[in-house]
Amino acid sequence: MKILSCITEKKEIEIFKKIGVDEIYFGLKDIPSYTDTGNLSSMSEAKEAITIAHRFGLKAYLAANKIDFNNVEMKKVLSLIGRIIDYGIDAIIVSNIGFLRKLRAEYPSIDLHLSSVQPCFNSESVKFFFDNFKISRLILPNQLAALEAKDIISFCKKNNIKTEVFYFKFFGCPYINGYCGLHQQNYFTYSIDKYEGSMCKVYSEKSNSKIIPFNIRIADKGKIIETLNKLKLRLSIGGSDRILNAASFFDYCVSGLDCIKFGTRTDSTEIKIRKLNKIKEVVADLEYLIKNYSREEAKRRFVELAMR
Amino acid sequence: MEKAIKLNVFNFNKLNESKIVKDYDFIYLGSEFCENLLDLDYIKPIKKLNILGKRICFLTPIVTDKGIKLIDFLLKEISKIKFKNRLEISVNDFGVLNLIYRKYKERFTINIGRHLSRNFFTIKKDMIEISTVEGINFLNSLNIKRFEISNFSKMPSIDYKRKKNKFKLTMFYPYTHVSTTRMCMLGMPDIRHEDSIDGINCNKECLICDYKVKNQKIKEELIIKGNSVFVKYENNFIMDRVKLNVDRIVFSINS
Numbered sequence: 409m410k411i412l413s414c415i416t417e418k419k420e421i422e423i424f425k426k427i428g429v430d431e432i433y434f435g436l437k438d439i440p441s442y443t444d445t446g447n448l449s450s451m452s453e454a455k456e457a458i459t460i461a462h463r464f465g466l467k468a469y470l471a472a473n474k475i476d477f478n479n480v481e482m483k484k485v486l487s488l489i490g491r492i493i494d495y496g497i498d499a500i501i502v503s504n505i506g507f508l509r510k511l512r513a514e515y516p517s518i519d520l521h522l523s524s525v526q527p528c529f530n531s532e533s534v535k536f537f538f539d540n541f542k543i544s545r546l547i548l549p550n551q552l553a554a555l556e557a558k559d560i561i562s563f564c565k566k567n568n569i570k571t572e573v574f575y576f577k578f579f580g581c582p583y584i585n586g587y588c589g590l591h592q593q594n595y596f597t598y599s600i601d602k603y604e605g606s607m608c609k610v611y612s613e614k615s616n617s618k619i620i621p622f623n624i625r626i627a628d629k630g631k632i633i634e635t636l637n638k639l640k641l642r643l644s645i646g647g648s649d650r651i652l653n654a655a656s657f658f659d660y661c662v663s664g665l666d667c668i669k670f671g672t673r674t675d676s677t678e679i680k681i682r683k684l685n686k687i688k689e690v691v692a693d694l695e696y697l698i699k700n701y702s703r704e705e706a707k708r709r710f711v712e713l714a715m716r
Numbered sequence: 717m718e719k720a721i722k723l724n725v726f727n728f729n730k731l732n733e734s735k736i737v738k739d740y741d742f743i744y745l746g747s748e749f750c751e752n753l754l755d756l757d758y759i760k761p762i763k764k765l766n767i768l769g770k771r772i773c774f775l776t777p778i779v780t781d782k783g784i785k786l787i788d789f790l791l792k793e794i795s796k797i798k799f800k801n802r803l804e805i806s807v808n809d810f811g812v813l814n815l816i817y818r819k820y821k822e823r824f825t826i827n828i829g830r831h832l833s834r835n836f837f838t839i840k841k842d843m844i845e846i847s848t849v850e851g852i853n854f855l856n857s858l859n860i861k862r863f864e865i866s867n868f869s870k871m872p873s874i875d876y877k878r879k880k881n882k883f884k885l886t887m888f889y890p891y892t893h894v895s896t897t898r899m900c901m902l903g904m905p906d907i908r909h910e911d912s913i914d915g916i917n918c919n920k921e922c923l924i925c926d927y928k929v930k931n932q933k934i935k936e937e938l939i940i941k942g943n944s945v946f947v948k949y950e951n952n953f954i955m956d957r958v959k960l961n962v963d964r965i966v967f968s969i970n971s
Contacts, residue, residue, distance in 0.1 A: 476838040476847045479877065505835050506848025526835075529898075530781045533811030540854075551898040552780065555914035559781040582899040584778070587834055589894040589945075594840040596894070596947050597869075597935040607938060607945075610931050617931045624925040625726070635902050635921045639940065643929065647897070648904040655912040711910045 409691060410667040412469075412572060413684055416446030418457050420677055425464040427681065428688045432461050433469035433501060435673065436492075439485050440474035442503075442525050442586065446673035451488065455495045467498040473523035475586040477504040486514060493518055499545065502526075503586060508541045521545040524574070525586030527552075531559040538567055545570040547669065550579055550652040554659030561663050572667040575687050576657040577714070579671065582647030583608070611643035619643070654711040661694055662703065690714055717957060718964040720744050720773070722888065725757045726923060727969055737768050744966050746775030748808065748829060749896050749944045751783040752903070752918055759793050766799055773804040776812050778831065778896070782915060784811055791820050806864060808832050817858055827862040827886065828855065830893050841868055841892065841949070844960070845875035852882050864966075866892035869949045871956060886964040887957075890950035891939065900943035902927075 410430040415421055421432055435447035436454050448454050454470070461468035470492055472485065489500065489511065499519035502508050503526035511520060520543050527549035528534045537543045546569055548557060564571050581588065589595045590607040611617045619640055621632050642648050652660075661668075670687055672680070693713050697706035720742035723731065728745065736743060743765050747753035754777060765772050774794070776787055794803065807813045808829035816826055828836065836851045837844055844865065846852060855861070864886045903918030922942030929938040936947040957963070 476834060478838060478845065478847055479849055482848055482850070504848060504851065505854060506851030509854050510848075510850050527778075528811070529778055529809065530784045530811040532781075532784050532814050533809060536810045536814035539814075553913045553915075555912055556780045556782070583895045583897045584831075587831060587896065593934070595866075595892055596841070596938070598933060599935050600933055607931075607934065610929055610933070610938065615931055615933070617929055620928050620930070621925045622928055626924045628924055631921065631924055635924070636927065639901050639927055642901045648899040648901060649907040651899055651907070651913060651916075653907055653911065654909040659912050707912075708910065715909050 409661060409665065411670070411684070411687055411691065412667050413670045413680065414446070414673045415457065416448075416673050417677060418448075418453065418460060420680065421457065421460045421464060421466065423677070423681060424684060425466060427684045429466065429684060431467040431469065431667070432457075433471055433671075435471045436488075439470065439472045439488060440477060440481050441471040441501075442473050442523070443673055451491060454492060458492075458495045458497055462496060468496075469499045469501055469521060470497050471501045471523070472507070473501050473503040473525045473586075475503050475525050477507045482507055482510060486510060489515070501547070508537075512541050519544040521547060521572075523547055523586070524549045527584060527586070528560065529556075531563040534560055534563050534569065538569060543569060545572060545666075547572045547574075548660075549585060550574050550576070550650070551582065551584065553651045553656045554663055555656070557660070558663070561665070565664060570666040571664075572669050573652070573657070573660050573665055574669045574671060575683075575690070576650065576652045576654065577686075578683050580647075580650050580652070581608070582650065608646045609644060611640050617643070654714040655707060657714070658694070658707045658710045662698065718742055720886075720964055720966040722748075722775070722966050722968040724753065725755070725761060728761050733764070733768070737770060740770075742771045742773060742964065742966075744773045744775055744806075746806075747777050748775040748806070749777050749831065750900070750922070750942050751777050751779045752916060752920065753777075753922075753942070754779075754783060754786060754790075756790065756793075758790065762794060762803075763797060766797055769800050771801045771804075773806055773827065775806045775829065776808060778809045778898070779812060780915070784815060787812055788815060788819070791816070791824070795820065795823050804862075813858075813860075821859070825862075826858070826860045827864060828860060830864045830866055830888060831896060833863045833865055836863060837865065839865055840872075841947075842870055843873045844868075846877055846879060849877060849879055849882075852879065856882055862886060864888065865962075867949050868892070868955070872960070874960065876961065880961050883961070884964075885960065885962045886966060887960075887962045888966045888968055890948050891941075891946040891968050892949055894938070894945040894947060896944040898943065901940060902942060
């Protein structure tokens with residue numbers, strides 16, 4: 409199983425290679441992606457990053473996965489992407505339908521990876537993106553359990569689409585990625601001028617929040633209080649228990665997943681190194697356990713190790 | 717301007733049918749955001765409304781393969797109905813779109829639901845613009861022209877790049893959709909690290925009531941309805957809908 413990591417500085421490529429990373433990806437200023445943080449700042453820097461990655465035998469991908477691309481951005485980006493392809497980029501990570509269509513039309517031979525920002529929760533959806541845009545890799549959403557993704561993985565295997573999942577401990581927004589409006593004031597209005605946080609943890613102790621049941625359709629007081637308490641807790645810690653937990657991650661890995669992804673571009677190099685070392689360790693544990701124990705026992709031991 | 721009402725199977729049974737028939741041109745039925753609220757019980761009200769001559773739009777959410785199979789079965793059954801008016805289906809998942817386009821495109825009209833519309837429009841509480849014309853062209857090539865959006869806080873700024881003829885908008889009122897999760901804040905059971913789940917086995921806690929969150933950080937109240945978060949903008953009903961290209965309004969009782 410391969411390990412794919414984000415990079416935010418060229419120097420990280422060699423360091424990550426030594427840890428055991430097989431592939432890298434980066435964002436680039438002027439090319440809209442899911443986050444503006446940690447992008448390489450120029451085309452020449454991107455060119456160098458691709459050259460260095462290839463020198464170390466690593467594949468290099470470009471994130472261009474903003475969901476609501478606009479037309480002005482698209483025209484500009486298409487010509488930049490042409491140059492990046494000339495520099496030897498191995499694939500583009502994409503989410504927007506119009507952009508996928510345009511890229512496929514203009515650059516028919518470039519590999520396109522479907523971002524988890526355009527999440528596929530069923531095999532029919534993967535079929536849609538494969539038939540229409542010939543995607544060569546699918547990044548699975550972390551809101552889908554491995555057992556729910558069986559048909560997706562099987563469709564991907566049959567059609568030679570590689571699959572990728574985020575390492576479960578370092579990625580975990582519960583809301584549908586790319587479509588969540590809780591992070592900016594696009595749909596509501598901050599009352600505090602400088603507040604730029606997200607509403608995911610709206611019920612923290614200091615927040616003075618109140619949660620009130622309303623539109624009561626079934627007068628089940630006990631159930632309402634029980635749900636209210638659950639909601640208070642979940643809105644204080646940023647969501648419910650994650651579907652992609654240690655057990656589900658194990659299931660993904662034994663189901664024929666091709667790649668584990670680490671993508672926290674906001675982390676410093678030091679933190680990235682620590683996390684990548686952890687992922688490498690986890691993969692080694694996993695391989696050892698699968699080789700030496702029954703599937704059930706390997707899973708039990710894996711969960712124990714991963715959560716230590 | 718077409719007037720529609722959004723109902724689920726539970727409030728449909730409680731509302732007076734003759735009033736619905738009289739007051740609204742269109743009935744929106746189904747589950748817009750949650751796979752677990754989609755079930756075979758929708759066949760009966762669809763049949764009933766068809767007999768009454770109502771125009772119907774069937775709402776579908778994001779689904780896993782389990783939901784794709786259920787929708788396929790539902791549509792197979794619904795296909796047997798001889799509709800007085802062509803049935804519309806709102807899709808919020810490209811897999812559902814693909815399924816309908818592959819198997820049922822002769823029978824039903826596909827609309828793009830509020831969740832997927834964000835692929836084609838950049839939408840905020842006070843602005844809307846076409847994201848990529850290329851995306852809309854692609855859907856037009858599949859004969860899809862109607863997109864669903866939420867209500868705005870006020871008349872929004874608009875940038876349609878003179879492509880208004882390529883689409884029509886349906887606006888839901890008064891709840892503005894903010895976010896959706898599969899890991900529902902209300903119904904998701906606790907999961908231990910060692911649990912491999914194969915679906916969200918909730919007890920449909922969302923049917924009991926909704927919750928509003930009052931918070932000092934934002935001016936509006938967040939409204940939590942099942943697996944989705946909304947805000948309510950209801951004092952803005954008079955908008956230039958022609959300019960907005962909205963020709964249908966859907967009143968939502970719940971969300």
